[in-house]
Amino acid sequence: MELVVATSIGGLTAAGIYLILRLRAFPVILGVTLLSYATNVFVFASGRLAVGLPPVLTDDATAYTDPLPQALVLTAIVISFGMTAVLVLIALGAFLENGNDRVNVEDERAGEGDA
Amino acid sequence: MNHWIIAPVVLPALLAPLIAYVMRYDIALQRVASITGAVLLCAIAFGLFMLSADGSVHVYRLGHWPAPFGIVLVLDRLSALLILLTSVLGLIVVIHSAASGWDQRGRHFHALMQFQLMGICGAFLTGDAFNLFVLFEILLIASYALTIHGGGKARLKAGLQYVIMNLAGSSLFLIALGTIYATTGTLNIADLSLKVREIPVEEAGLVRVAAMLLMIVFGVKAALFPVQFWLPGTYAMAPAPVAALFAIMTKVGAYAILRMHTIVFGPDAAPIGSLSQDWLMPAALITIAVGAIGVMGARRLMPLIAFSVLGSTATLMLAISGFSPHTTATALYYLVHSTFAAAAMFLIADLLLSRREGGDLLKAVPATVQNGFIAALFFAGAIAIAGMPPLSGFLGKLLVLDALRFADYAWLVWAVVLAGSLLTIVGFVRAGSVLFWKSTSAELMPPEEDTPDEVTPPANRIGPALAAPSVASLACLALLTVFAGPVMRHMESTAAQLYDPGDYVAAVLEDQHDTKKLKEEEH
Numbered sequence: 276m277e278l279v280v281a282t283s284i285g286g287l288t289a290a291g292i293y294l295i296l297r298l299r300a301f302p303v304i305l306g307v308t309l310l311s312y313a314t315n316v317f318v319f320a321s322g323r324l325a326v327g328l329p330p331v332l333t334d335d336a337t338a339y340t341d342p343l344p345q346a347l348v349l350t351a352i353v354i355s356f357g358m359t360a361v362l363v364l365i366a367l368g369a370f371l372e373n374g375n376d377r378v379n380v381e382d383e384r385a386g387e388g389d390a
Numbered sequence: 391m392n393h394w395i396i397a398p399v400v401l402p403a404l405l406a407p408l409i410a411y412v413m414r415y416d417i418a419l420q421r422v423a424s425i426t427g428a429v430l431l432c433a434i435a436f437g438l439f440m441l442s443a444d445g446s447v448h449v450y451r452l453g454h455w456p457a458p459f460g461i462v463l464v465l466d467r468l469s470a471l472l473i474l475l476t477s478v479l480g481l482i483v484v485i486h487s488a489a490s491g492w493d494q495r496g497r498h499f500h501a502l503m504q505f506q507l508m509g510i511c512g513a514f515l516t517g518d519a520f521n522l523f524v525l526f527e528i529l530l531i532a533s534y535a536l537t538i539h540g541g542g543k544a545r546l547k548a549g550l551q552y553v554i555m556n557l558a559g560s561s562l563f564l565i566a567l568g569t570i571y572a573t574t575g576t577l578n579i580a581d582l583s584l585k586v587r588e589i590p591v592e593e594a595g596l597v598r599v600a601a602m603l604l605m606i607v608f609g610v611k612a613a614l615f616p617v618q619f620w621l622p623g624t625y626a627m628a629p630a631p632v633a634a635l636f637a638i639m640t641k642v643g644a645y646a647i648l649r650m651h652t653i654v655f656g657p658d659a660a661p662i663g664s665l666s667q668d669w670l671m672p673a674a675l676i677t678i679a680v681g682a683i684g685v686m687g688a689r690r691l692m693p694l695i696a697f698s699v700l701g702s703t704a705t706l707m708l709a710i711s712g713f714s715p716h717t718t719a720t721a722l723y724y725l726v727h728s729t730f731a732a733a734a735m736f737l738i739a740d741l742l743l744s745r746r747e748g749g750d751l752l753k754a755v756p757a758t759v760q761n762g763f764i765a766a767l768f769f770a771g772a773i774a775i776a777g778m779p780p781l782s783g784f785l786g787k788l789l790v791l792d793a794l795r796f797a798d799y800a801w802l803v804w805a806v807v808l809a810g811s812l813l814t815i816v817g818f819v820r821a822g823s824v825l826f827w828k829s830t831s832a833e834l835m836p837p838e839e840d841t842p843d844e845v846t847p848p849a850n851r852i853g854p855a856l857a858a859p860s861v862a863s864l865a866c867l868a869l870l871t872v873f874a875g876p877v878m879r880h881m882e883s884t885a886a887q888l889y890d891p892g893d894y895v896a897a898v899l900e901d902q903h904d905t906k907k908l909k910e911e912e913h
Contacts, residue, residue: 291561295554295558310558310561311557313561314568318565318567318571320568320572322571322572344571347520347577350524351564354527355557355561357531358527358530359557361531361534361553362550362553365550366550368538369543369546369550372541372543373543373547378547378550
């Protein structure tokens with residue numbers, strides 16, 4: 276169980292970081308998404324892994340799994356989902372304005388900052 | 391429980407949707423609402439500042455839940471100071487954006503501005519590490535939209551970089567919080583303060599990792615080497631009022647380091663020791679160098695200012711890296727200075743560039759800005775940000791250098807700060823002479839004459855509403871200089887409170903007689 280979770284977090288993080296370092300917007304967005312998946316699983320696992328236990332302590336339960344990371348990860352999922360949507364829209368806007376989806380900014384920019 | 395503590399978060403949070411939906415089609419109404427909101431925020435912030443000035447720590451328990459379980463907002467001297475700073479800066483920026491017409495170049499400027507203020511005030515107030523993450527996201531998502539306000543190729547591309555950088559930073563933030571929770575079992579800052587100090591040194595590896603991960607995350611916000619790359623591009627491309635507001639955004643990172651790495655991961659916590667200092671100081675020194683070199687290398691005005699802001703923020707981080715009450719007091723003084731100086735510079739640059747042919751490219755163009763008033767403002771702003779007398783930049787740097795006199799590698803710190811200041815001065819002198827002197831030689835214009843063939847519609851004359859924000863930020867710097875003594879005394883007591891977390895912890899964890907009784911462990 277621990278091995279599966281740990282390797283999947285590691286794999287997702289590695290893939291995410293590799294993709295973030297690419298030059299084009301689409302792989303970078305995928306990379307950010309993968310990284311946020313890895314983060315979510317990691318936060319989830321930070322309350323220790325427990326199988327088949329109730330999340331809330333009741334009077335008759337002898338053991339329980341920590342519910343706080345689950346609440347945290349729920350918040351994190353919502354936030355990362357919204358942020359990814361914003362990122363996709365800004366990337367789309369940049370693509371439509373510039374005609375390419377390269378992420379890097381050229382040194383001497385053609386745009387004047389249209390002040 | 392004083393309900394005013396949550397007002398700096400609630401007021402903008404209520405105002406923003408109203409502006410966005412009810413006043414959607416009426417820019418005049420939006421401006422009135424936004425400026426009124428900013429004035430009210432200033433008043434509330436001043437009230438809170440007075441409330442906390444006696445050194446008491448005020449806690450606001452959301453939903454009356456007891457502390458390690460419920461979320462708390464904590465008002466102490468540091469958060470009150472920063473909220474006051476934010477609200478004054480917010481007012482200045484809102485007035486400038488209304489007077490210069492920036493708020494009409496895209497939609498929902500004022501609503502986003504209010505959300506931004508909400509996130510920043512919340513981040514300064516919260517006493518919970520995960521809540522800090524959430525409020526960071528609020529201020530970031532508003533800043534994403536503000537960065538690309540007005541649109542345009544280069545701005546969208548710079549905005550894209552900014553978003554990607556911060557999304558990666560947010561992931562790192564969550565990983566750090568997960569690590570902290572896994573090792574300590576709490577995310578309440580006061581509770582963390584106790585729990586981290588209970589960890590035996592030989593088992594502290596994970597906590598040290600978490601502390602350094604957090605430092606990287608806050609370093610991204612504060613634009614510290616090696617994660618400073620987003621700042622020059624973003625600030626140079628962002629609309630000028632937004633860039634001015636962003637002067638406080640880097641300070642959010644500085645604040646978070648000040649808060650977390652003193653109360654929780656302070657030098658007195660055995661598992662951490664001098665770890666924060668060992669990494670923060672070299673990073674700050676390199677960032678100062680990067681900023682100075684960038685100022686020298688910049689071929690446009692906006693990147694030049696952005697790089698000088700980078701250097702200014704790095705000087706602040708250098709002062710923080712002293713991690714002692716005295717160095718932190720000087721850091722706080724420099725923080726206030728750095729915020730207003732950066733804001734003033736961006737606002738003045740906006741006045742200048744909206745009247746200049748050829749945008750912000752630093753080469754001689756036909757004279758359009760030979761306006762003595764703008765030149766004087768630019769001169770004052772450049773003096774402030776480069777740290778020359780008589781304005782507070784000089785005092786601030788002097789205080790920082792003096793406080794770091796006995797630090798390790800003091801000679802290196804002095805050399806880097808002084809050389810960086812010199813290069814910044816040279817860079818601004820060069821920019822100023824190109825902007826205001828060399829341009830006249832192209833066409834023999836009398837210096838104070840308005841040119842008829844302007845590219846941009848606003849008249850060369852600057853009305854009082856347009857001049858007021860820049861003048862106000864410079865006036866704040868002047869006040870900071872004149873009242874340096876009392877201000878420094880307040881900063882000393884603020885810093886002393888920060889390094890004596892006993893009151894903070896006691897206020898959050900012990901004094902909770904009025905909270906709900908917990909039947910179970912959960913809420």
